Amino acid sequence: MFFSATQTAVGLGSDNRPSSAIQDRLQELERQLFLDEDDEEDAVSASGSAVTTAEWSDAMQQLTSPPLPPPAAAVAAPNQLSPSPTNSSSTVSSSASSSPPSLSTAAAASSRQMLLDTAVAIADGNIEAAAGNHAVLKRAANHRGDAEQRLTAVMLAALVSCMNPPPTGNFCPSIAELCSAEHFAATQLLYELSPCFKLGLIAANLAILEATKDHPKIHILDFQVGQGGQYVTFLHALAERQRLRPSARSPVIRITAVADPSSPFTSNNGGNLRAVGHQIEKLAERAGLAVRFGVVHRRPADLDAAALGCEPGEALAVNLAFALARIPDESVSPSNPRDELLRRVRALRPRVVAMVEQEINTSTAAFAARFGEACAHYGALLESLDATMARDSAERARVEAWLARRAVNSVATEGADRVERCEVFGKWRARMGMAGFEPLPFRPAMIEPVKAKLASVRSNPGFTIKEEGGRLGFGWKDRVLTVASSWR
Known part of the structure; x- marks a missing residue:
């Protein structure tokens, strides 16, 4: 609520x-x-922010859009994840009964593990294995699906940005995007809508x-x-x-x-x-x-x-x-x-x-460990948003586009370009x-x-x-x- x-x-x-x-x-x-004398200026800012969010959503859609489904008679490979549902309907209800069907528990666990395995492969320089996993993860990702499908889409974007050469382009947001007016507006939305x-x-x-x-x-x-x-x-x-x-x-x-x-x-x-x-x-x-x-x-x-x-x-x-x-x-x-x-x-x-x-530790941890931390943290956060926001709400799309940019920056960048450098409480203490x-x-x-x-x-x-x-x-x-x- x-x-x-x-x-x-x-x-x-x-x-x-x-x-x-x-x-x-x-x-x-x-x-x-x-909402005072500056309403007109705020409206202009909001309009510009919408473009930024839409551009990021388009990039995520390009990254995670599933390939054409196999013929009905085809048998899926033993370890292949089920493809995520499409979202062709423009009248998706916010109720659980009409939301996109979720991955099974086993498939969700398999998706999460494959994300972690892919991060390890990238850390080890095994880009061929990472690219193979990418093709499978692409079918499990859906930035408008359930929390696990959304997480797969977000973290897959981070993995793609780390692969050299990336198979579908680099999705690392620029520092300007992370520090834009849209960033501050989406931050305020999250602070208002998430009890945490x-x-x-x-x-x-x-x-x-x-x-x-x-x-x-x-x-x-x-x-x-x-x-x-x-x-x-x-x-x-x-x-x-x-x-x-x-x-x-x-x-x-x-x-x-x-x-x-x-x-x-x-x-x-x-x-x-x-x-x-x-x-x-x-x-x-x-x-x-x-x-x-x-x-x-x-x-x-x-x-x-x-x-x-x-x-x-x-x-x-x-x-x-x-x-x-x-x-x-x-x-x-x-x-x-x-x-x-x-x-x-x-x-x-x-x-x-x-x-x-x-x-969450996204400051000094090595890449694979940092990726695992991000999976656990953003997975729980995305799941918690189901309790406070409808899956198809504009506010949620705006917040999650911002969260995706933060997650990619914290995982896929190094040095001064990584501006998201959280630490766990023990380090702050x-x-x-x-x-x-x-x-x-x-x-x-x-x-x-x-x-x-x-x-x-x-x-x-x-x-x-x-x-x-x-x-x-x-x-x-x-x-x-x-x-x-x-x-x-």
């Missing part, structure tokens, strides 16, 4: 329900965050709210503002907290978006930060909150309190939600901007650092420790509202929350997809 930012906002002391007037006003403010991402951001908000409560001046350094969707829930929760404590003075809040001028993500989104900040300020004003938004362009090595505009007496919080994985590490640059940033942040002595990242941070565990009073929120919005018990060592893992069945943690 879908759930909006207003529905998912969790405030401290949420036993008391907000008044209907405040709730109505906040819902209206939420609608206004991205949405609840991770809510947990980050709770960590910041808890660490800064009762302070008259709050300063948030945000290294990945994106389209600002996280602040809809943050301001909603803060407004509710003020309603429950009418005698308390409303804090003055500063939000500073920190952008690295050398990052391709900044060069393609830098101008949008001001517009996002303007919308956040207006949203806060209408909710009765005082918020100032600013942008600072600095490389990690140049960050200090003066450059960031930190002031005495502020309660400083740092938001690193889905930010660190996009910053190059020691495998890309000897200067190791990732660890440099953490050391610089530690020197600021913030009250809290909120962190959310995907639980080691980095945070080396930078001088200590864990700041989520307290039960913060965890319970998140669990309650998941219980209230999920329609499928496959979504899980795993509490371990004071951090929260959000996942699908037995696979953790995102982890939220806080530090000091």
Whole structure:
């Protein structure tokens, strides 16, 4: 099921329900965050984004379109996978009964194993074996089928991009595609529609709210503002907290978006930060909150309190939600901007650092291991989307086109061209420790509202929350997809 930012906002002391007037006003403010005077510009952007998504879908279709079926009397080879269904109908229903038939469990397992075997063959330089498997996998892939068929299509694109010479062309997306306006729009869609991402951001908000409560001046350094969707829930929760404590003075809040001028993500989104900040300020004003938004362009090595505009007496919080994985590490640059940033942040002595990242190693792992990680991670993620989005929805097509580009980049590229460099929590914990941070565990009073929120919005018990060592893992069945943690 879908759930909006207003529905998912969790405030401290949420036993008391907000008044209907405040709730109505906040819902209206939420609608206004991205739908204001810039509607015409947004429509143009959306039109351009649609072309990008369509082009990627066409490429995927070219890659995965099944060959002509064999004559009816022909007998399939013993190890050949069943071909995926075609999608000629233009009126596909979103119900399970009218969705494309799924691969059998055995065929799905065989497809997944063949993907892994092909990755090993490529790593070993056995391109002939990889090409042979490609012909079989092509019949199992369907980017509009069930989750396993979609995964096969996505991961087959990554394999094709690694084969030399590729049999049907190279499908590696450019860095410009990965850092485009469409990237940020599809990212926001995923954050809104997937509980694993949405609840991770809510947990980050709770960590910041808890660490800064009762302070008259709050300063948030945000290294990945994106389209600002996280602040809809943050301001909603803060407004509710003020309603429950009418005698308390409303804090003055500063939000500073920190952008690295050398990052391709900044060069393609830098101008949008001001517009996002303007919308956040207006949203806060209408909710009765005082918020100032600013942008600072600095490389990690140049960050200090003066450059960031930190002031005495502020309660400083740092938001690193889905930010660190996009910053190059020691495998890309000897200067190791990732660890440099953490050391610089530690020197600021913030009250809290909120962190959310995907639980997958696509940074330093070797190709075959990286491919296996991606198969497990994206397989679970694509399956979880069946519980929140119709298979034939335009929103899902947009999100999955973006996920496919990310998956191909994380698997099929090397060096500086690989901008998707996630790590598992154990590695993040080691980095945070080396930078001088200590864990700041989520307290039960913060965890319970998140669990309650998941219980209230999920329609499928496959979504899980795993509490371990004071951090929260959000996942699908037995696979953790995102982890939220806080530090000091």
